[in-house]
Amino acid sequence: MPLAPKLLKVRVQGGYGRRFGLRPALEYGLSSIKFGGNPMNAKSILSFVAAACVLLLLAPAAQAGKTLDTIKQRGQLVCGTNTGLAGFAQADAQGNWTGLDVDICRAIAAAVLGDPSKVKWVPLTAQQRFTALQSGEIDILSRNTTWTLSRDASLGLTFTGVTYYDGQGFMVPTKMKIKDSKQLKKGTTVCVQTGTTTEKNLTDFSRANKLDLKPIVFEKQEAATGAYFSGRCAAFTTDASGLASIRSKDAKNPADHVIMLGLISKEPLGPSVRRGDDEWTAIVKWVVFGLIEAEEYGITQANVDKLMNESQDPVILRITGKSEDTGKLLGLDRDWMVKAIKATGNYGEIFDRNVGSQSPLNLPRGLNSLWNKGGIMYAPPIR
């Protein structure tokens, strides 16, 4: 991380800046520099895409079935994540990543390499993510990405399941005194980040309800939220989980902002992999299913060792590799699921720790509860 922006930030926080309300402003300005690693923000994106194009240009034709070998040889899983979204993917001051999307990558690294720490994190903007996956820069994209037809069918990638069922919502200042998305007034300005399905949903919603909403589109999440909190836009829109994350992390006083009822879209978020490597796709898919299945059968980080040796339940014996060797079918070790569960816990534990009851976001399980507990999280059986 460059030193200069950090110094500047500290100084601005001091006196002068705060009085004129410059601090959040400068901060988001600087943060955009920090992430780009280069003051030319738009240009850095352009150069990134250009570099990705060059990768496409120069790389030899794609080979199928090689991702697992490459990862094992490299001894590291390369995982594309969000640049910073509390609860899903966020790095602390020491550079340790936490979040739901991050844990999915850790579980996969544990299942494949036996060590959840053997992950290289590649923070990506919404716009960079698909190119990074296409060009082979990352092995898996776990970055709160919505599964849609056009992405699945035309971008050269395959979605491997859903790790979070979400929907797009709006956040407005509490003093507006409105509770439902449909109460937004005609011509309201809405801050939004580019590179997502959000813009299109917003337009669809605006047209369907004849609201004539005006989107102000920013390239960086930090810039979009900064503009909203400064009052440039009357509303901010993204996935409801993202709204909760932004409100808890970025708002001066979270109670000043209300996330409105009435979600305007379906947003199934999940990891995706490059198309054309069915073996690797199966591994990612089944690690995620395994985590959900583990929750269903009560296998946790704490009791997995004990259950493996003492349980008589045939399903638990299968999941832990005590009876059948499901790992062999996937090209992994026998105890692949044990390693994954030991690394991150089952899906329920991952959820609670990062976005649920044990986290500052405190999001309800809702749709993401297991199928037998009122939600729609349902994993095909491991057998």
Add this chain to the structure above:
Amino acid sequence: MSAPPRLPPKKRDWSWRSQAFRALIYQIVAVAVIGFAVWYLAHNTLLNMAARGIQSGFDFLKEPAGFDISESLIPYDALDPFWKAFLVGILNTLRVAIVGIVLATILGSLLGVGRFSRNAIVRGLCYTYVELFRNVPVLLQLLVWYLLFTDILPPISDPLSVGSLFFLSKGGFSFPVPVWTMGQTLATLGAIAGLVIALIYRYVTMRRFELTGRPGSLYLVPGLIILGGILVGWIAGGAPTEWSVPKPGDFQTEGGASITPEFSGVLLGLVLYTSAFIAEVVRAGISSVARGQSEAAGSLGLSRGLTMRMVILPQALRVIIPPLTSQYLNLTKNSSLAVAIGFPDVVSIANTSLSQTGRAVECIAIIMLVYLTTSLSTAAFMNWYNRRSALKER
């Protein structure tokens, strides 16, 4: 002058001993290598994209874009195709570039001339301005202006108002505009007709001055002719007087026209940054005019202002124009940074289209094409102007 001596036609020597022949071969080889490199890159890209199941092509331009754009010079609807969204973006880029170039030129020239002022304060201020603005990265300047606009100004629901006609808030600057009817159209036509007549009048007056030495009005009468044209058109259209006056509301200011903080932020940032460079260009141009010129003008009794206007600047212009052109190009290209503060320029639209369609190579190609075209046209225009103002050697 006698005709140049006629040389015998050159005979090509088809052998390695001939320098001309070797040069020809080298050039053919160079072109072939470049051609092969381009073909190889394009071919390999397409192959790789096909192998990875990435769909490509420009056919998406005909599909409906499906996203709204916050400000547009032409009517645009989310159901319009992608090419129209791109057109909106291109027009927004041109709007910033053209207005920016005009303002930066005016400000830069004033600052550059100010560096030669006899008043130490003016000189010092111009110097400070140049050093301050050209040494701070332009992206930072854009962000600072945008943040000033969105942080300091009052909220949309409670704008600053001047006589209930002009409103200033985080939502932008709103002002009344006449409701466009037949009268306005005719007034515009009248203005164009007036402009043509005024230009003819001015040309005739200049000719008469050159022939007879009798001075005529070069500004007042042409100005009056244009005004008259507007007035005639307006009255012919029924003299409409209806205005659309902005009305502040809780979520937006309705009616009137408005300048958004995004546009103002981009424009102000680019103009202030570029004008610092233009000031230096102008200063260099003025310095390049020999000192004897101003001394000679002084000895003729011309005032300092007249000396600058009639003697120094016309000569300085020849030095100024080429580097000025590259500053114009810089301003146009820097406008791509607008995406950082939410102004829907062509880069912003391409970004959105890219993420909606996944056609990265195509969208980047469009951006490149747009900037290349605008830059080359600007350069072509400036080169033409340069030839016109260059020293005519007779």
